[in-house]
Amino acid sequence: MADISVKIAGLEMKNPVMTASGTFGYGLEFADLVNLEEIGGIIVKGTTLNPREGNDYPRMAETPHGMLNCVGLQNKGVDYFCRNIYPQIKDIRTNMIVNVSGSCPEDYAECAARINELENIPAIELNISCPNVRQGGMAFGVTTEGASQVVKAVREAYNKTLIVKLSPNVTSIADIARSVEDSGADAVSLINTLMGMSIDIERRKPRLSIKTGGLSGPAIRPVAVRCVYQVAHAVKIPVIGLGGIMNAEDAIEFFMAGASAIELGTANFIDPAISVKVAEGIDSWLDRHGCKSLNEIVGVVE
Amino acid sequence: MKYCKDLKIVAAEYPSDGYVLLRLTDNEPLGEILGGQFVEIRVDGTADTFLRRPISVNYVDRKNNELHLLIQIVGDGTKQLSSLKAGDKLNVLFPLGNGFTQGKSGEKVLLVGGGVGIAPLLEYGKQLREAGATPVFLLGGRSKRNLLMLDRYSEIGEVYVTTEDGSLGEKGFVTQHSCLKTLCEAGSDIRISVCGPKPMMVAVARFAKANNIRCEVSLENMMACGLGACLCCVEKTVKGNVCVCKEGPVFNINDLTWQI
Secondary structure (H helix, E strand, C coil), X not given: CCECCEEECCEEECCCEEECCXXXXXXXXXXXXXXXXXXXXXXXXXXXXXXECCCCCCCEEEECCEEEECCCCCECCHXXXXXXXXXXXXXXXXEEEEEECCCCHHHHHHHHHHHHCCCCCCEEEEECCCCCCCCCCXXXXXXXXXXXXXXXXXXXHCCCEEEEECCCCCXXXXXXXXXXXXXXXXXXXXXXXXXXXXXXXXXXXXCCCCCEEEEECHHHHHHHHHHHHHHHCCCCCCEEECCCCCCHHHHHHHHHHCCCEEEECXXXXXXXXXXXXXXXHHXXXXXXXXXXXXXXXXXXXX | CCEEEEEEEEEEECCCCCEEEEEEECCCCCCCCCCCCEEEECCCCCCCCCCCEEEECXXXXXXXXXXXXEEECCCHHHHHHCCCCCCCEEEEEEEECCXXXXXXXXXXXXXXXXXXXXXXXXXXXXHHHHCCCEEEEEEEECCHHHCCCHHHHHCCCEXXXXXXXXXXXXXCCHHHCCHHHHHCCCCCCEEXXXXXXXXXXXXXXXXXXXXXXXXXXXXXXXXXXXCCCCCCCEEEECCEEEECCCCCCEEEHHHECCCC
16 A cells, blocks of 8 residues: 555645546535545536526537547536535545636636635636637637736635636736746646547538537547656646546556646546545556655656 | 446347347346446457447347347448457447436337447337336338347337338338327326437427427447547537537537537
8 A cells, every 4th residue: 555645735645636627516416436535536517606507419429549628618507516515525534625717817706705615625627728618718728828827816815725727728828827837836637638620521510519629539649748747847836737548557657747636537438436446546557566656756767 | 337348249230231139148147227328349450440439338138138230331340340240249339328218107218210320229119118118119210221230129019100112111210200190299207218310309309398308319420538538529409518428419409509
């Protein structure tokens, strides 16, 4: 039994595996299928200040080794979350983390401020990288100024662990990470989906309602590993890696690139219990390789 | 209670060209499964069959603890499923979705199916019978070879058939069948459950609305998780966008925003 517990700023996790926002609902949807308390952290659906209906159907297309989605941050708003969802999840003994999104810095800050009041939510993940909403989302994540502006606004309103989720759809993800660190983020998570597109050649039409969407799944994993490696070398704050992780070996690759923890996203759709299996797999990989703790391999690739 | 586990294939049968019927079993009892619910099957192997495949529950054989899935072979995923053999394992996430409205003793329900959409009506018809209701089937297909295992349906209730080429039953679409006139005449107490291609379901919904008959339809929007988590399979309803995999796949036509 290696030590696989992780501390990211104020966030203490029994293992380094979290479920990625938008792929695991509020955890409750998976309660029959996996022991939620054995997961290091559950990052719940993207939440915005006001309710959002999201984009029109079709919102997904299967692509080689992955999928495109353009859900568009459908959610019932932060007040609904605080009133109706929080009471159902607050006693689950794992880290319940809320992914926060918005269309202007003030909305992000107000949404974060309301979640700050919830005792059993130890962290938020700030989404400045959603490729599927026209106004906001990724718009902030693609420039150092935009990213900094949102993070500073939220930092003033939020005093627990602040994770910022980065977009790979940029020229230099390391530059964005540095500006986010300078603006007060406690950690960064990356990568959000890659912008993609798929066309139904018989109908001569895009397969998604808004034409483009975010690509996820193992197809994007090498891009994610590269981004994690670059960011880990650019900042001092912890890096959380995600992008196409399907098993423990994939996760180990991210740790070696410099990630302190990982998120599983699309993999939850293939195997609803994958998060616990990956946590166990990391432990046994470390045992097999004579490592006493996860720290021994984090960032070993220079 | 939902499960995600490897079920064992008892037999793979081929009722007609382009279809496979998988009979699956487990060491433990299969648990409650409602007519109209579905499963998501993991198909491993190629780059293009990454996500699970949603398949409706065709029949639950309680005596032999078997789950039957009737699958039309249309793409890479279903092609792989058609090559499975007795003894193989299949990873199945089940049961998913809400299912059709449960039957009440004494009521009459018209079950309208088109193509492979007739599959879930078999189990639903059986459950209606068990509840003391009377199921009547109206099944349509392009031709005779698209309408499978009709004898199974006859064991449960009356069966009316249409084919577009006239090779079996009345020629035309289900909405043109002569039985509708008598079954749905004014004052008759009947409701309708439909599963099939969308144009057919819209036509039946239009007929039901015009005749003031309660009607529910089973949708098959493209989906990923099957659990209401990814929000990919949404349908526009009077309550906004809702997940077909969780709030559906069965919807009352009055809750949808279809132009009917």
